[in-house]
Amino acid sequence: MQIGFVGLGSMGAAIAMNLVESGHEVQVFNRSPGRAEPLGKAGATVAASPAEAAHLVDVVFSMVADDAALTAVTLGENGILAGLRPGALHISLSTIGVDTAQALAALHLDAGVGFVSAPVFGRPDAAAARKLFIMAAGADEHLKVAVPLLEQLGQSVGIVGADPSQANxxxxxxxxxxxxxxxxxxxxxxxxxxxxxxxxxxxxxxxxxxxxxxxxxxxxxxxxxxxxxxxxxxxxxxxxxxxxxxxxxxxxxxxxxxxxxxxxxxxxxxxxxxxxxxxxxxxxxxxxxxxxxxxxxxxx
Missing domain, CATH: 1.10.1040.10 (N-(1-d-carboxylethyl)-l-norvaline Dehydrogenase; domain 2)
Incomplete structure (x- = not known):
């Protein structure tokens, strides 16, 4: 599958590497370019912006530190929403507030793309070992796409409900x-x-x-x-x-x-x-x- 990944901190880098090693075609972006180098050497394509990481992919993941960071990489002319094609899916792995998740879900709906919140329990070593516990919420049609991917990243995926903010x-x-x-x-x-x-x-x-x-x-x-x-x-x-x-x-x-x-x-x-x-x-x-x-x- 063609996948984008935005946010390569300790958690994000480990998760993105697992996607690469699972055989997916992965386009990655991080604000500090040096964080993307190991992924590039492993076979990922290094993008110049979140929009480029999301361009023409089926699914884009994001894993950033907080609400402000997720809003910044999602919105604007260089954001994830600008790059996603209609019908694609954004899976947010970040731990964010309920209000932010609700606002982003509405913006994705207006843009004709899917949005699933799937925050994770686990530390970087668990992410690298695919031992995360993942909480996921979103529309059934979007979860059907998200869950098989999430199952490649953790030891369990719990479905919370249809409203993405419930997972957060x-x-x-x-x-x-x-x-x-x-x-x-x-x-x-x-x-x-x-x-x-x-x-x-x-x-x-x-x-x-x-x-x-x-x-x-x-x-x-x-x-x-x-x-x-x-x-x-x-x-x-x-x-x-x-x-x-x-x-x-x-x-x-x-x-x-x-x-x-x-x-x-x-x-x-x-x-x-x-x-x-x-x-x-x-x-x-x-x-x-x-x-x-x-x-x-x-x-x-």
Whole structure:
């Protein structure tokens, strides 16, 4: 199949490479051209703009950081919509807000092209290993095209509904739940450490008992050791998703006390100079610092 791919960050590059290795003809674009070089060497065509990446393809994927980036690569004379032929399909893998997804779905409908939201759960290593968990939503006719491709990229594809924005809401809810796990682990390690229990041993004990699940194992090890680099999912992106979750809940009239707590935790840890080079699990440093258990108060 002829496929376009826009956005070659850590996640996007791994997913695009899997499409190339699956035998598809792939046209790729990234704002920083150097990110496209490995794909070009693997057989992909490097495009000069999102419109060129979308030109004459059956499907174009996008995987960018946030709402503003997706809007920028989709709209305008050099955007994805300008390049897509009528009847083609845009699959957005990005974690974006509900309002943005709804607006983009309407614009695609007006342009006569399909739009599917398919945000993913998983870190770059999972993307490379085709182990992502994918949430997809869109019209049935568009999902019939999207799902077989998505199944080549992950270990499961969950169908959320016909409204693309529903998939984005499910992804935001999932990230909210993960952020609560991170906060809980930070507080738990602070208590255990203050009592003289080695946090790494403590996490090993619990993740081999009732908490034997990947989020507890992955984030527990990072928090216990206070090693938050390299970032599998950066702190500013986690903060962004928390903000989008609160906005979606407010629009629905649903209070989220824990998300509000995490909002303040993100602000507090960012005020300490902890930024994009750190994993979002570094938000646990708030609990560790308050308990006097941070290894180095000057550096994470």
């Amino acid at each position: 809401l499910v992804k935001l809810i999932g990230n909210f739940m993960l952020s609560v796990i991170i906060e809980t682990l930070g507080e738990a390690c602070a208590v255990a450490g203050k009592a003289g229990i080695d946090p790494t041993h403590f996490v090993d004990l619990l993740t081999n008992a009732n908490f034997n699940a990947p989020p507890y194992k992955i984030y527990g090890a990072m928090i216990a050791s206070q090693q938050f680099q390299p970032a599998g999912f950066s702190l500013p992106l986690g903060q962004k998703d928390n903000r989008l979750m609160l906005a979606a809940a407010e629009a629905l009239g649903v209070p989220l006390p824990l998300a509000s707590l995490l909002h303040d935790r993100f602000l507090a840890v960012r005020s300490q100079g902890i930024g994009a080079e750190h994993d979002w699990s570094a938000v646990a440093l708030c609990a560790l610092t308050e308990a006097g258990m941070r290894k180095d108060a000057r550096r994470p």
